[in-house]
Amino acid sequence: MKLEGIHHITAITGDAQGNVDFYTGVLGLRMVKKTVNQDDPSVYHLFYADEHGSPGADLTFFEFPGAAPGRAGEGMVHRVVWRVVSEEAIGFWQERLGGHDVACEWVDPPAPGAGSALRFRDPEGLEHELRVARTSDPPLIADHPEVPAEVALQGFHEARAYARAPEASQRLLETLGFSPRDGAWEVRGERRGGLWVYDAPPDDRGRQGAGTVHHIAWASEMDDHEEWRRRAIEGGARPTGVIDRFWFRSIYFREPSGALFEIATLGPGFDADEPLEHLGEKLVLPPRFEPAREQIEAQLTPIENPRTALR
Ligand code: ZN
Numbered sequence: 001m002k003l004e005g006i007h008h009i010t011a012i013t014g015d016a017q018g019n020v021d022f023y024t025g026v027l028g029l030r031m032v033k034k035t036v037n038q039d040d041p042s043v044y045h046l047f048y049a050d051e052h053g054s055p056g057a058d059l060t061f062f063e064f065p066g067a068a069p070g071r072a073g074e075g076m077v078h079r080v081v082w083r084v085v086s087e088e089a090i091g092f093w094q095e096r097l098g099g100h101d102v103a104c105e106w107v108d109p110p111a112p113g114a115g116s117a118l119r120f121r122d123p124e125g126l127e128h129e130l131r132v133a134r135t136s137d138p139p140l141i142a143d144h145p146e147v148p149a150e151v152a153l154q155g156f157h158e159a160r161a162y163a164r165a166p167e168a169s170q171r172l173l174e175t176l177g178f179s180p181r182d183g184a185w186e187v188r189g190e191r192r193g194g195l196w197v198y199d200a201p202p203d204d205r206g207r208q209g210a211g212t213v214h215h216i217a218w219a220s221e222m223d224d225h226e227e228w229r230r231r232a233i234e235g236g237a238r239p240t241g242v243i244d245r246f247w248f249r250s251i252y253f254r255e256p257s258g259a260l261f262e263i264a265t266l267g268p269g270f271d272a273d274e275p276l277e278h279l280g281e282k283l284v285l286p287p288r289f290e291p292a293r294e295q296i297e298a299q300l301t302p303i304e305n306p307r308t309a310l311r
Helices: 016-026 087-099 166-175 222-234 287-299 306-310
Strands: 006-013 030-037 040-049 058-063 077-084 104-107 117-121 127-132 156-162 179-181 184-188 193-199 213-220 248-254 260-268
Touching: 006 016, 006 156, 006 260, 016 030, 016 040, 016 058, 016 306, 030 058, 040 287, 077 087, 077 213, 087 104, 087 117, 087 127, 166 193, 166 222, 213 222, 222 248, 222 260
Parallel strands: 006 058, 077 127, 156 193, 213 260
Antiparallel strands: 006 213, 030 040, 040 058, 077 156, 104 117, 117 127, 179 184, 184 193, 248 260
16 A cells, blocks of 8 residues: 555645636646635635646645735745756746746756756745656646646656654654655655655744645545555554545644645546536535535635636
């Protein structure tokens, strides 16, 4: 039994429209679900991913309208690393991001043979890195008229969190099947793998807010999910019960260094309630919220998906 890499990463936005514009319009991801926060249906939960809404490429945002900017600190994910396939892709993104007034930093390969990387922040300060990575994992790419497939983002490669004493997490990570690799923890299943890395934290305390990561989810095969919950307990964590998120099932627990972990199933998937070709176009509500659709829609700020305008 193995976890299949990163399932999704969830962050916070205070500006839903600015968020949609950046992730779909600039980064070229596809909005694959426009729904509400299941714990507070008065605000959005927006999901971006590849063309098929695949786990492994799914960045999601809780909307807290007007939320103050946050700051990543101890126990928080501070950088999301995406795969690209070539140095040409780095050049393409440097130019494209620059054209949208996004400041970028070209990072030289850390070792001979390693790939270059480009670092930048989203409009609310969430840090991203595009890294040239050699892998046989299938590329998870979204279609965008201005982003050729050969330079597009190919899904998550790594997530990095701040921790002062990361050895505290070792036992739990090992119980969950993470294995050490060149200073990172690798989690790799049959289809896909990803990396989890701790960096020394800054002096300033973290503050959850706009532009910070809320949690990271690891991918489980449908049939293994209950067993992962038992493993998490065995590793010293205190997971929630299984929560049905409709598009997947989830458990949540805090790992010893402070990051909020989720283990989410690979299915049923985002096409369980709308056809693949129309993902993300309409507000979709899990069935239990459907009777309150009218009130819910009245509270939400209308947002426009630039993908629709580009077609
Ligand atoms: Zn989640």
